[in-house]
Every structure is written in structure tokens, then in C-alpha cells.
Amino acid sequence: MTTVLALSGISKRFGDIIANENISIALRKGEILALLGENGAGKTTLMSILFGHYTADSGTVRVDDVELPSGKPRAAIRAGVGMVHQHFSLAPNLTVLNNVMTGTEKLWSFKSDTAAARTKLLGISQRFGLSVNPDARLGDLSVGEQQRVEILRALYNDARILILDEPTAVLTNIEAERLFSTLKEMAKQGLSLIFISHKLDEVMAAADRIVVLRGGKVAAERRVGETSKAELAELMVGHRVTRPIRDAATPGAVALEATGVTVRRGGVDRLKDISFRLCEGEILGIIGVSGNGQAVLSHLVSGLAEPSIGNIRLFGEPLANLGVRALIESGIGRIPEDRNNEGAIGEMAIWENTVLERIWTPAFSKYGLVNRKAGIAFAQRIIGEFDVRGGRPTSRTRLLSGGNMQKLILGRNLHVRPRILIAAQPTRGLDEGAVAAIHARILEARKQGTAVLLISEDLDEVIGLADRIQAIVKGRLSPPVAAETADPRMLGLMMAGEWLQSEEAGHAS
Amino acid sequence: MMALFDILASAGLWAAVLRIATPLIFGTLGAVLCERSGVLNLGIEGIMTFGAMVGWLTVYNGADLWTGMLVAALAGAVFGLMHALLSVTLGLSQHVTGLGITLFASSLSYFLFRLNVPLASTPPTIVPFKPVSIPGLSDLPFFGQAIFTQTMPTYLAILTAIVMSYVIFRMPLGLAIRMTGENPHAAEAQGINPVRIRYSAIMAGSALMGMGGAFLTLSAFNSFFPTMVQGRGWICIALVVFASWRPGRALLGALLFAFFDAFQLRLQPVLGDRVPYQIFLMIPYILSIAALALVARRAKVPQALMQAYRRGER
Numbered sequence: 058m059t060t061v062l063a064l065s066g067i068s069k070r071f072g073d074i075i076a077n078e079n080i081s082i083a084l085r086k087g088e089i090l091a092l093l094g095e096n097g098a099g100k101t102t103l104m105s106i107l108f109g110h111y112t113a114d115s116g117t118v119r120v121d122d123v124e125l126p127s128g129k130p131r132a133a134i135r136a137g138v139g140m141v142h143q144h145f146s147l148a149p150n151l152t153v154l155n156n157v158m159t160g161t162e163k164l165w166s167f168k169s170d171t172a173a174a175r176t177k178l179l180g181i182s183q184r185f186g187l188s189v190n191p192d193a194r195l196g197d198l199s200v201g202e203q204q205r206v207e208i209l210r211a212l213y214n215d216a217r218i219l220i221l222d223e224p225t226a227v228l229t230n231i232e233a234e235r236l237f238s239t240l241k242e243m244a245k246q247g248l249s250l251i252f253i254s255h256k257l258d259e260v261m262a263a264a265d266r267i268v269v270l271r272g273g274k275v276a277a278e279r280r281v282g283e284t285s286k287a288e289l290a291e292l293m294v295g296h297r298v299t300r301p302i303r304d305a306a307t308p309g310a311v312a313l314e315a316t317g318v319t320v321r322r323g324g325v326d327r328l329k330d331i332s333f334r335l336c337e338g339e340i341l342g343i344i345g346v347s348g349n350g351q352a353v354l355s356h357l358v359s360g361l362a363e364p365s366i367g368n369i370r371l372f373g374e375p376l377a378n379l380g381v382r383a384l385i386e387s388g389i390g391r392i393p394e395d396r397n398n399e400g401a402i403g404e405m406a407i408w409e410n411t412v413l414e415r416i417w418t419p420a421f422s423k424y425g426l427v428n429r430k431a432g433i434a435f436a437q438r439i440i441g442e443f444d445v446r447g448g449r450p451t452s453r454t455r456l457l458s459g460g461n462m463q464k465l466i467l468g469r470n471l472h473v474r475p476r477i478l479i480a481a482q483p484t485r486g487l488d489e490g491a492v493a494a495i496h497a498r499i500l501e502a503r504k505q506g507t508a509v510l511l512i513s514e515d516l517d518e519v520i521g522l523a524d525r526i527q528a529i530v531k532g533r534l535s536p537p538v539a540a541e542t543a544d545p546r547m548l549g550l551m552m553a554g555e556w557l558q559s560e561e562a563g564h565a566s
Numbered sequence: 567m568m569a570l571f572d573i574l575a576s577a578g579l580w581a582a583v584l585r586i587a588t589p590l591i592f593g594t595l596g597a598v599l600c601e602r603s604g605v606l607n608l609g610i611e612g613i614m615t616f617g618a619m620v621g622w623l624t625v626y627n628g629a630d631l632w633t634g635m636l637v638a639a640l641a642g643a644v645f646g647l648m649h650a651l652l653s654v655t656l657g658l659s660q661h662v663t664g665l666g667i668t669l670f671a672s673s674l675s676y677f678l679f680r681l682n683v684p685l686a687s688t689p690p691t692i693v694p695f696k697p698v699s700i701p702g703l704s705d706l707p708f709f710g711q712a713i714f715t716q717t718m719p720t721y722l723a724i725l726t727a728i729v730m731s732y733v734i735f736r737m738p739l740g741l742a743i744r745m746t747g748e749n750p751h752a753a754e755a756q757g758i759n760p761v762r763i764r765y766s767a768i769m770a771g772s773a774l775m776g777m778g779g780a781f782l783t784l785s786a787f788n789s790f791f792p793t794m795v796q797g798r799g800w801i802c803i804a805l806v807v808f809a810s811w812r813p814g815r816a817l818l819g820a821l822l823f824a825f826f827d828a829f830q831l832r833l834q835p836v837l838g839d840r841v842p843y844q845i846f847l848m849i850p851y852i853l854s855i856a857a858l859a860l861v862a863r864r865a866k867v868p869q870a871l872m873q874a875y876r877r878g879e880r
Contacts, residue, residue: 131757146755148748159745160756162738169738
């Protein structure tokens with residue numbers, strides 16, 4: 058097979074950090090190549106160099122044996138390289154068609170040929186089975202559909218080589234499966250693809266060949282048939298990784314109990330008649346496809362939303378009109394679902410973020426003045442204890458990788474021994490090493506008697522951690538099942554809302 | 567009640583609306599162009615003042631009126647270049663640089679004016695633009711008087727709104743500008759140079775602001791005094807939001823504000839003995855705020871407005 062794309066000897070450093078060191082990769086026609094590596098292994102930097110967002114310190118990029126000038130996205134597009142960014146490069150206020158056709162015509166031509174563009178777009182969307190409404194406002198589309206637009210845009214630019222940066226990071230499982238079948242179809246039609254990932258399952262399922270990056274270098278290259286998940290995990294992290302295992306334990310007293318709670322917002326029942334009971338030293342897993350009321354549920358137990366009907370009891374006391382602060386003081390720790398927007402303030406220093414939740418306590422402020430020294434010392438302890446890498450207490454939080462930011466958030470909660478921990482999607486988007494670390498910490502908290510409410514859409518995570526599991530579907534909670542009796546198939550059916558139908562049928566009769 | 571009706575039925579009112587609206591149309595269109603590319607240009611007040619001064623001074627020194635307009639536009643573009651250097655290349659806060667340019671341009675206007683024109687009890691004057699009569703149209707009863715007795719720059723302002731609407735919504739260039747204002751990284755990923763787009767949009771927009779100012783000295787009045795822009799620039803900034811960043815609606819918004827203003831002027835003599843005149847002066851602003859509150863809540867702000875674009879950084 059012919060080589061369509063060759064990266065040779067690419068090196069790039071940012072200050073003292075070496076992001077890429079002498080990396081050489083070849084992509085063949087009609088092939089799906091996975092670039093596997095942990096966060097910070099240099100995958101995205103490499104692809105940004107290839108696409109011309111960055112300029113390499115040394116090395117060349119050749120497409121069809123012609124060298125691309127560095128630092129020019131336009132040249133990459135012309136050579137037939139298309140990029141699907143992890144954080145979409147789209148404009149939410151413009152229509153799908155506008156997003157796709159921007160930059161494809163001469164800027165000064167008198168009239169935009171929207172009719173021709175529409176025909177071309179629809180043709181491509183039919184050819185690859187990527188259906189889309191050209192006139193929809195982009196911001197109104199779901200994340201999966203927006204990604205489809207990114208792919209379509211690359212194809213619209215006549216891309217023959219497609220690069221996808223962590224394409225499944227934002228997708229649900231079902232959307233991800235659909236994406237991979239689309240990618241395979243594209244490869245079959247002669248396109249060549251590189252996708253970046255840190256998820257072993259999807260790399261094994263979708264790629265033909267895998268290049269493993271570690272610490273900015275190529276650690277290994279394998280054909281899919283000749284390797285295993287275990288080997289890849291070891292190659293990627295550099296040592297053996299195993300997710301921690303839950304020991305048996307007897308739960309203690311009831312910590313948090315909801316009976317018949319309905320939360321109504323804007324005339325809609327976001328949560329409907331839900332009941333659950335969470336005991337000390339126990340992990341209750343709430344599984345569900347995201348967007349089924351998880352956000353409201355975690356807001357409810359963190360004091361950001363109030364029940365319209367029904368009640369919640371915290372250690373046997375009714376929880377009524379308690380604010381966020383009162384809940385924190387009563388021992389509730391929280392890992393919010395959206396760590397960048399709700400979990401931490403990116404522009405503020407790490408130490409400020411660590412003490413923000415309890416800045417009013419005498420340890421961190423007196424007479425209305427913040428005790429900087431104590432805050433920095435506290436942050437330093439958490440950084441050490443929870444292995445947060447990539448920042449000092451005074452550096453900006455936004456510079457941390459997702460995994461390290463999550464460790465920081467977890468650390469500031471667990472350090473004070475919360476009686477209840479609300480963990481919403483605690484490992485979303487994190488690499489294998491970070492997942493194992495977070496899981497170990499959560500299990501440790503359980504052992505020390507913390508009651509953990511784990512809200513997640515990751516089946517393996519819930520099965521691995523939770524003692525009991527309830528599914529959330531359209532704002533309703535299924536009855537709990539014991540983790541020992543649950544298997545992925547059963548949970549899949551629960552997430553699809555099968556219990557809901559039988560329940561409704563029961564009501565009807 | 568009869569008095570109100572008389573005011574509304576007078577052709578003079580409607581002619582005044584167009585006249586008062588003209589600098590606002592230019593200014594608002596200029597601001598729309600800047601903001602569509604993602605840059606707030608609070609230099610507008612100063613740029614309008616400078617345009618008023620430099621346009622007038624050019625004509626006062628013997629050039630013809632259109633040369634005055636052109637010089638005002640070029641001067642506007644130069645201030646636009648300055649704003650672009652500060653806010654795009656250096657990525658400084660657009661609020662601060664814009665206000666800085668307003669202060670700088672206003673003071674510089676007065677300074678240059680005083681260097682060239684000695685202090686006098688009555689300010690020197692020029693011969694401004696004359697109303698052009700359009701054969702046929704200008705002779706129509708009522709409408710001829712109300713609409714077709716304006717000076718050329720007023721017609722030019724209306725034409726500019728139509729052209730800009732076409733450019734922004736129909737030309738690939740307009741799409742590139744909109745994309746840059748929504749997400750410059752996306753524009754770059756599509757091979758568009760966001761820096762170049764922003765520079766061009768700011769300079770062209772500022773040129774329009776300069777022309778808006780020049781209208782005041784070359785058409786509406788015939789002399790320059792330093793406070794003559796009187797916050798029109800700020801009105802334009804508000805009108806941009808009212809217009810939801812659309813040139814057609816910018817035209818409408820400017821006309822609406824001008825209507826309130828012309829109306830209150832004519833209401834003063836009627837009710838002036840019972841109500842203090844300051845109340846009337848407030849009317850257009852109060853009504854504008856009310857209109858803004860009604861319309862602007864649904865407006866779609868360019869998503870990258872006021873965000874500096876730095877290459878390779880997210």
C-alpha cells in the first residue's frame with residue numbers, strides 16, 4: 058500500500074517541556090491508524106504540527122511525498138489533510154452550511170454560491186451516511202451532530218487524510234459506535250485516517266494499526282491483531298496498571314435518603330418521583346446516558362436545587378432550604394460533572410481553588426482577610442498527597458490537565474474527610490493512569506466510612522466501584538440492584554429504561 | 567392631541583429624522599462591522615469627533631466637500647489601525663484601548679483645531695452640502711418634502727447600509743468576517759487569517775465612523791466645536807445591540823432614535839411651559855433603553871466579541 062502521509066523526525070519543545078521528540082510515523086492509504094497515549098504524551102501537539110497550527114522545531118511533514126510548509130493550515134487543507142478538533146472549531150451562531158463553506162470560496166467573489174455548496178454537502182453526507190440539516194443553527198445541534206459537521210467540513214474541503222483528535226471524548230457510547238462504523242466506511246472508500254485516543258477499547262475496536270506515544274516519543278507500534286489491551290496499557294503508561302478492586306464491606310447508618318422527590322424547573326419535571334438511600338461506607342452508583350437528569354440530581358444533593366415535591370433527609374434530619382455552604386459544613390464533598398466550569402476556576406491559582414470551598418473557616422481567613430500562607434501550604438499538601446502534576450500552588454489552574462485538575466478537586470474534598478461524597482462523572486475524559494488513581498481514592502474514602510453517590514455513564518466504572526446500582530432515565534430512578542447481581546447487559550437494559558416501561562404498564566393496568 | 571398630530575403630519579419632522587439619523591447610521595454600521603469581526607470599538611466617540619474636525623478643517627482650507635469626507639474616512643481608518651494594533655496584535659483589553667482612543671482622538675481634535683483656527687467669539691464657517699433634489703421624486707406632495715430633500719451623504723449612508731448587509735450576508739468575505747467574530751480559531755482552521763480580517767474590519771468600520779462625524783460639520787452644521795458629537799458614538803454602540811449586529815436593523819434603529827429626537831424637539835415648544843425641557847432631552851434616551859431592553863435580550867452576540875485572538879492558543 059502507498060504511503061500517503063509521512064511525519065519524520067518531528068521535535069517540538071515548549072520552554073523546558075519536550076512535547077515531541079524525534080517522532081516518525083507513516084500513514085498508508087485506506088488505513089485507520091490510532092495514536093494512543095496518555096494525556097500529555099504529545100499526541101495533540103503532533104497533530105497540531107501536522108495541520109500547521111504549530112511550527113515544529115525540526116522534522117518534516119510530507120503528503121504524497123511533497124513536503125508541507127510548516128505553520129500553514131491552508132497548505133495542509135489544500136494538500137488534502139482535514140482535522141476534526143477535540144474542542145470543535147465551529148461557530149455556534151452560524152448555520153451548518155455556513156460553518157462548512159467558510160473559507161472555501163475566494164473572499165472577494167461577489168456572491169457566495171450557496172446552492173452549489175448545499176448540493177456538494179448533501180452529496181457527501183449521503184455518500185458517508187452522515188445525515189445533517191444544512192440550515193440548522195449549529196448551536197442547536199447535539200454534540201454528536203456537531204462532530205458530524207466537523208467531519209463533513211473536512212470532507213467538503215476534499216480531505217483524503219482525516220485526523221480526529223480524541224473524537225469520542227464528548228460522545229455517548231452509542232454515538233461513539235456510530236462514529237467508528239462511519240470511520241470504517243471512510244477507510245473502505247479510500248480515505249486514510251488517524252485518530253487520537255487514550256481509550257484502549259476503542260483503539261482495539263476501530264484501528265488497523267496503533268502507534269503508542271509516551272512522554273513525547275514513539276513507545277511502540279503494533280498491528281491490532283498482534284496485541285492486547287493489557288500490553289497496550291503497559292506500553293502507554295510505562296508500567297503495569299490495574300484498576301483497584303472493591304473489598305466487601307458492611308454499610309453503616311443511613312447518610313442521605315430521598316423519598317419521592319420531584320424537581321420542577323421551567324414547568325418541566327427534571328427529576329420525577331425519585332427515591333434512593335445512601336449509607337455510610339457504601340457507594341451507590343447512578344448509571345445513565347448523560348442528559349437524563351444527572352446534572353439536576355447532583356445539584357439537588359449539593360444544595361443548588363430544591364425538591365418541588367418530596368423530601369431529602371441528611372443523617373435523619375430533613376434537609377430544607379439549606380444553602381450550599383451549610384451543606385459543605387455538614388460534611389458533603391462534591392466532584393461536579395463539569396470540572397472546568399463548576400469544579401474549578403481556571404484563571405485562578407491552584408491554591409485559591411483548593412481553599413475556595415472553605416475560605417470562610419478560621420484556618421484560611423481571619424477578620425475578612427485571606428490567609429495566603431495557610432492556603433498555599435494547604436494546596437501544597439494536596440498536591441503532594443494526591444499526586445497532582447503540572448503546577449505549583451501559585452500557578453493557574455487552567456494549565457493543569459484534566460486528570461490532574463480532577464485529582465485536585467478530589468483532593469480538596471477528601472482531605473477534610475467528608476461524610477458524603479457526590480462524584481459526578483469523576484473520570485470522564487481521563488486516561489487510564491488517572492482513572493485508576495481516582496478510583497483508588499474513592500474506594501479509600503468508602504473504607505473510611507464516607508457515603509459515596511457515584512453518578513456515571515461508564516459501565517465498567519459503576520460495576521467496579523458501586524455496591525448498589527440504580528439507573529437514571531428521563532429524570533426517573535430505577536429500583537436499586539446489588540452490584541454482585543449486575544452485569545453489563547442487564548445494566549444496558551436498565552439504562553435503556555426497560556424497567557420504566559414495565560412500571561408504566563403496571564400503572565396502566 | 568391635535569398638536570401631536572400636527573407634529574407627526576409635518577414633512578419637516580420626517581426630513582429632520584433622516585438628517586439626525588445620518589451620523590448614527592454611519593457610526594452604527596462602522597461599529598457593526600468591527601463587532602462582527604469580534605472587536606468592540608469604543609474609540610467611536612473620539613473617531614467621530616476627529617472626523618468632524620478634520621473633515622471641516624480640510625474644507626475650511628479650501629478643499630471641496632467630498633475631499634473633506636474622504637480625509638475624515640482616512641483619518642478614521644488610521645485610528646482604526648491604532649485600535650487594531652493595540653487590541654488585535656497586542657491583544658489588550660478592547661474596552662480600555664477603545665476608551666483610550668476616544669480620549670486621545672477627542673483631545674487631538676481640539677488641539678489641531680486650535681492650532682489651525684484662532685480663538686474667536688463666533689466660530690468660522692464653511693459652506694456645507696446642499697440638499698439635492700431628485701427630479702420627479704422631490705416634487706411629490708409630502709414625501710418629496712419629507713424624504714427627498716436630503717444632502718448626498720444621507721443617501722450615501724442608506725446605500726452603505728444596503729451594501730454592508732449584502733457583503734455580510736451574501737459574500738464569502740462577510741462569512742469570513744462573521745466566522746472570525748464567532749470563533750477565530752475555527753476561521754483559522756479553515757485557512758482564513760483572522761488577524762487580517764480583524765484589521766480590515768476595524769479599519770473600514772472606523773472609516774465609516776469618521777464619515778459619520780464629518781457629516782456633522784459638513785452637512786448638518788457648518789462649523790466645528792469640540793463637544794459637538796455629544797455622545798452619539800455611545801448611542802451607536804447601543805444601537806448595535808438593538809440591531810442584533812445586522813446592518814439593516816442598524817439603519818432602522820438609527821431612524822427610530824432620530825425620530826424620538828426630532829419629535830421631542832418639536833414637542834418642546836408645545837408643552838414647554840408646563841414641563842422642564844430637560845425631560846424632553848431625556849425622551850430619546852429613555853425610549854432607546856426601553857427598546858434595547860425589549861429587543862436585545864434575544865440578540866445573538868458574536869461569540870468571540872472582546873476575545874483577543876492568539877495563534878496556537880486556546
